[in-house]
Amino acid sequence: MKKLTNRKKILEYIFEIISPGSKLREAVGRIQEAKLGALIVLGNPEELKDVMGGGFELNAEYSPQRVYELSKMDGAIILSEDIETIYGANIQLQPNYNIETDESGTRHQAAHRIAQQKGNLVITVSERRNKITVYLGKFRYLLNDIGGLFTKASQAITALEKYSVNIEKIRTNLSILEYDNTVMLFDVIECFRMYGLFFRMSEELKEYMSELGTEGRLIKIQYEEIMLNKNESFEALIRDYQKGCVKIEKIVNKVKNLTKEDLLDDEKILNLLGYDINVINLDEKIEPRGYGLLNNISKITKKDKETLIKEFSGVQSILAASVQEVTELKGISKFKALHISKALRRIKNKTALDRE
Structure with a gap:
């Protein structure tokens, strides 16, 4: 054994x-x-x-x-x-x-x-x-008996969907602030907290699905739809605002083990991101590196994203980069540079519509 x-x-x-x-x-x-x-x-x-x-x-x-x-x-x-x-x-x-x-x-x-x-x-x-x-x-x-377990799993799915909708809203708001270059640490904490609550409910639901076994097939399909791209977007949030060099996977695992009380504690969230609350203010302006922004662009590789972020270092610089400047980067063709430029314009227009 x-x-x-x-x-x-x-x-x-x-x-x-x-x-x-x-x-x-x-x-x-x-x-x-x-x-x-x-x-x-x-x-x-x-x-x-x-x-x-x-x-x-x-x-x-x-x-x-x-x-x-x-x-x-x-x-x-x-x-x-x-x-x-x-x-x-x-x-x-x-x-x-x-x-x-x-x-x-x-x-x-x-x-x-x-x-x-x-x-x-x-x-x-x-x-x-x-x-x-x-x-x-x-x-x-x-x-648990199967009937009671289905009830718990259904309630958890409903809660997970609500958290997912809230994440989309708060992410949209954060994108607007990123374009305006007015993101404050407080905004990042709020977004991080919502992901934490989402993943906490996700872990609870996974336990119900495991216990349901083959009886939980439909709930598992719903779960996978809700979870689509959530891990990637959360990792992008961490990469954008993390201070320090702790591995992303380590931070994600810690977040999934936080209690609801921990997630309501600003200091605990700041510590996970590498900040010291004694030397930083929550209303301090902070600029993202650009991972969240570039995640919205299809047909570019992880290597392309790293190249762009290393060269331009920040959302504002990436947005201001010309097609020629992007083309000059190693591994990025003119065709891909045009694709990135058009995609950024579309994202900017969408963000402007979301603002309204």
Whole structure:
């Protein structure tokens, strides 16, 4: 059993094993429908023999029907980690009873202790409450019922769409300020915060989709549509206004782990961007490097963008550059320079319309 400590990784592993559409979930679903209880341990019997007693050895090929039939007996069912083999059934688990557990039922107490003592993935189906609980080490997770999960996922999709609309609005406003050369640090913080709230909701929704498994196909399609280009535009925002040389990926990962309270804290956002709030004012004017601007131009490469930014260093300089000046840059042909010039004019006109 691989040792996992990160909550996200643990849940990914759990949902891979038991989300709707998986081999094991079919068996567990049948057990739930019959209103039976079950205790299932994933692992090698050789490594579990010190906590096993009684029962009988099977070494049979896995099938949902077999697991369902075996669940009619009181003891635990031992399965291989790849859910290919049923090693044994009706096994009495004998964990260390000094291990603390706050579970009340005998089946759940044994499962919680075994998971902590041996580090195996253990699954219980409650006969009385008809709930599925998964244990892995000290980690415990009560699976949501499909109906409740759909409701949560739908609410999260709605919230994500609202954040997406707000990002577009605030991005448009920021573009206008960039063209006017009147961007203040406060404006950047507001835009950064909206992305942070968006990605926070995105992470929550991803968890729901993982748990839904194959049942979440339509929600996943909606999710992918909303997420289109969001990562790229956020990275462009960071590149435009970052102070320092911290890797973009590192900043993005930190943002996705911020709480809502963190995202409402201006100082935390400034620190991520490399600013010291003690030596800078929020109403201080700041000019972007031009990544966000150039991201709106199709048919130019990442290398082209870097060349333009290195040469002109700032939105105002890029906007003022002539076709001839752009053509003189290494790797940019006259045709591409004309394309960039026309695209910048279109963007400027669109921004003027948005202003109105």
